[in-house]
Amino acid sequence: MxxxxxxxxxxxxxxxxxxxxxxxxxxxxxxxxxxxxxESPGQMMCAFDLLASVAGKLLDEGDGSLGNPSAAAPVVDPSPKDVKQFKNEVMDQDSCNESALVSHIAFQRPANHHARKGEDLEASQPLNEDPKAKSETLDKESSIISCSKAELGCNFAAIADRWSPESVESGACTGDAVANAMPMITAGFHKNAPDMFNLLDPMDVDVKPPPLVSSDSTGEMPLYGNKIRRSTSFPRAPKGGMGFTVDRDEEDDDDKSSGCTHPITATNKGFRPNCTAGHSSVKKLLACKCRKVAPAKMQKGDLSCSGEHCEISFSFFSEEHCIDDTHIQTSFNILYSYLNSLILPDVDRKPSFRNKKMYYTRQRTQRSTFKRRKMFDRHSTLVSEEYAKSNAKFTARDSHTASLEANKGTNSMTFQKSHETDDCHVNLRIKSFKVPELLIEIPETATVGSLKKTVLEAVNAILGGGLRVGVLHHGKKVRDDNKTLMQVGIAHDDVLDNLGFSLEPNSTPHPSQHSPPEDTEFLETVDTTEPLARIAPxxxxxxxxxxxxxxxxxxxxxxxxxxxxxxxxxxxxxxxxxxxxxxxxxxxxVPVTPAYSNAGAIVPANKAKRSPEQGQRRIRRxxxxxxxxxxxxxxxxxxxxxxxxxxxxxxxxxxxxxxxxxxxxxxxxxxxxxxxxxxxxxxxxxxxxxxxxxxxxxxxxxxxxxxxxxxxxxxxxxxxx
DNA sequence: TTTAGGG
DNA sequence: CCCTAAA
Structure with a gap:
């Protein structure tokens, strides 16, 4: 023709x-x-690189500033140098690119955590607690290691509670975040569309008050203010410039830089015009920090965590984009996964994930706070227990005690090791991970909440597929699992900045051949149940x-x-x-993620090549x-x-x-x-x-x-x- | 790589 | 949607 x-x-x-x-x-x-x-799930990996680095930090001992949001900032706030370093590392790993997203999560232990024991969750939930107060009462004795099991359980539970799909649905965690969700996501994932923000019209984005659905959400989700720390700390800030301005009503941030506070809280004020404006102009997100204080209630008999009050603080930094709930969720999952992989024996890992999955599933179906709370508790317990178990194992196995430790003032993004424990113990603080790429597609008619859910599910799916942790030393991957840290050169002092970790898809579960770390492929296990929508710039x-x-x-x-x-x-x-x-x-x-993905499915992409089982049929859309x-x-x-x-x-x-x-x-x-x-x-x-x-x-x-x-x-x- | 069509 | 012959 x-x-x-x-x-x-x-x-x-x-x-x-x-x-x-x-x-x-x-x-x-x-x-x-x-x-x-x-595209087959197993294979596709290129496209979008989602870099998420997760930093787990438990602030404990001695830091008066702990409880103080502002003070805590340093913890998460990466110094330019760190960012750079991190970046380099990522690059070395070869799956990152400039637009890599970097997120950090910091965990804090509430100072008053003991005091709150037994308190009613809701009641104890002050939206804006006085940080200082906490810091004062902070328990300095617990170290990460000693308290981690329980703490982590609580923290995770709290996080999960906060960010679970359900909460999203309820609107509890939306606020402006919801309104901005799409744009942010787009920004976050689309590396090819640097200007996408320009497209966003303020009108589009903003303005509508956050759809708060449930009034109680506010009470439940005490997150309060996230603020962005100084963007100045961000190396790239200058480039993008703009910003997401934030209002910082809740917190005093002296820095005027483009930081943006992103209150995720359900507070209605949530939507700041500024932010909107920022969207249009801002290309990079400086940093967003959100803090949440939520008491995690656990069942009796549960680990020490029960009744504890947990405070969790997340900090996200993106050189290129703004971060939204999705990122947070992702980070959460990553962290979770990391802990599992690090702590849980392989054998146990799977079950663990399964449990997690179930947890989410159930959550989805259970809307009442009460129910959710329960699930939540269970989850916490589970995590805690597993953590405890595995932790022991971990220690024994390596003879080195690895601990997540928060050292205040340390900004190293990658990792830090301290020598407190004399002899041969190495204490590491892992601040960031490279995460496999995720590809997500959602139907246009999908709601923001479902999008979030989808992302979360995708992440879960990935986690379910198995993740493995990669170790980088001086930028090189250390593949020999049998060598001792000492043999590899990871000992005592020398390391600090030379050590890095990455999360990699674990292909083992799949029949396909075992690929080298780099090319690990992901399985897309999850197909999203719902149609995906894509957001495209x-x-x-x-x-x-x-x-x-x-x-x-x-x-x-x-x-x-x-x-x-x-x-x-x-x-x-x-x-x-x-x-x-x-x-x-x-x-x-709209393509949300950059990608090409098969919709629904999440595919972690590494540039690597794919597995033989490529042939999967594309999902029907x-x-x-x-x-x-x-x-x-x-x-x-x-x-x-x-x-x-x-x-x-x-x-x-x-x-x-x-x-x-x-x-x-x-x-x-x-x-x-x-x-x-x-x-x-x-x-x-x-x-x-x-x-x-x-x-x-x-x-x-x-x-x-x-x-x-x-x-x-x-x-x-x-x-x- | 695109088209055009059959499967 | 996939697969392919043709172009």
Whole structure:
């Protein structure tokens, strides 16, 4: 068949709204596309590198500043040097890139933790506790090691409680975080779209008050303020600049830098315009810190943790992006996984994960606080116990006691070792981990909460698949598990900054061959149950707010670009200009993560090569009405036979839609349009669209036949005769 | 790599 | 959606 000249089509598109397609991401698009075949869960790993480093720190002894949020900051606040170092390390590991996301989590023990024992959870939950008070009462005796089992259990439980899907749903942990979730995610994951923030219109993003669903959430989720620490500390801050300004009502942050406080709290104030503004301009997130103080209540008889009050503080730093709940959740999971891997024997690991999974599952189904709390408690217990057990093992096995220790004032991102324990013990503090890439896709109609859930599930899935910890010494991976620390050179003093850890997918569980650490592949075990939506950064040109669906339909196809990709999420009804089509319309899909992923599935990606079991079929992602609309629009404009252009024009951001997919979809649409409604299945496509499909199909086929014979009409005539 | 089609 | 022949 003859295809219309592309040049022509381009001209047509000339509306101008559409920027040259080429400039956009042709390459990446293709690349992604090409990846497609390799997409199988096990295999795909490239694309987006999610770097999350998790730092676990228990502040204990002696630090008066412990309880003080501000004071605690130093703990998490990486110095430029650290960041750099971390970065280098990551790079060495080869799966990181510039846009790597770095997150840190710091755990703190509440000073008053003892006092709170037995207190009612809710009651004891002051949103804004006086940090100082805590610091004063801080128990200095407990060291990480000694108190870790219980503490960790509590902390985790608390974290889980705070960030569990359920809490998200309840709105407890949303606040502005929710509002910004999409943009943030996009930012966080899309390395190819540095400017995406520009796309975000303040209107889109902000403003709507955080959807707080449950009033109680506030009480329950005491998180209070996260503030961003000084962005100045961030090396790259200057570059991006902008910022997410934050308001720091709750805390006094003297630093004015671009720090942004991101109150995750349920407080309504949550949404700060500033932040919004920041979005548009900020490309990098400086740092966000959120603190939560939550008492973790445990069942009686549980480890020492019961009734304890736990305070957890997270700090996230991203050189490139803002961090949101997802990151936190991810971090949590990573940390969890780390602990498991570190502490639990391999044998026990799996069960542990399973339990965790169950926990989440159940949580999802149980909405009442009470119930959740229970689960929570259980979880804590479980963790604690396991931790205890494994911890012992760990110690015995290595003869070195590894401990997570918080040394105040140490900023080293990688790791630190202290010698307090004379002799041959090495105390390490692991501050960051490189996390396997995660690819996530979500249906556009998905809610932010479901997105969060999806991410969480994805992470869980990964964890379930098994993670292993990689050790880096002087930037090199230490693969020989049998060597002693001493043999490897990790002893006493020499190390400090020379040691690093990374989380790697553990392929062992899978039949596939055992790949070297680097190429470990992940399994995508989890397929998301729900359709995923992707958030993709749109090109800056489109700020959507403006794009109104109706317009699109009516107007030029070009503008219609299915923006689908983008941040729809951002648009919540309020933000969209066209209220009506809203739900369905928002076109689509936005790639949330950078990637290419198979939707739903999370694939950790390492650049590595994939495993033999590549062949997995891509998950099925039914076209949404909005996608169909975009497709129809594009085809109307470009005609059939130019699927690549259609892809670029309308689905450029939908990484999972290849031109072949579009072509296939068109094929089915044509078929669908030609059968009776009763015979149609799946999400019904508006008749109007189907009519357009037939019309376009007829029109373009006619064009084709006309042009077909290259030879002029005469020739055609001859042929016919 | 894209298209076009069959499976 | 996949697979492939063709281009």
């Amino acid at each position: 003859v295809f219309p000249k592309r040049s022509t089509s381009e001209m047509e598109s000339g509306g101008g709204s559409h920027v040259a397609e080429m400039p956009r991401v042709p390459k990446s698009a293709r690349g992604k596309r090409s990846i497609r075949k390799k 749109t090109d800056s040109s489109s700020k959507h707010g403006e794009i109104d669906a109706s317009q699109e339909l009516a107007l030029a196809p070009l503008s219609a670009n299915y923006q689908g990709n983008d941040h729809d999420s951002v648009y919540s009804p309020g933000g969209m200009s066209s209220p009506d089509k809203a739900s369905t319309n928002w076109r689509a899909i 039914p076209f949404s009405v909005s996608e169909v609309e975009a497709l129809v629009l594009a085809v109307e404009k470009l005609g059939t036979g130019r699927w690549r252009d259609v892809k670029l024009r309308a689905f450029d951001s939908a990484k999972h839609r290849t031109y072949v997919d579009l072509k296939d979809k068109w094929k089915t649409l044509v078929h669908t349009a030609s059968i009776s409604p009763q015979q149609r299945r799946g999400e019904p496509v508006p008749q109007e669209l189907l009519d357009r499909v037939l019309a376009a199909q007829a029109y373009w086929s006619q064009q084709q036949t006309k042009l077909q014979p290259k030879t002029p009409p005469l020739a055609e005539a001859r042929l016919l005769t």
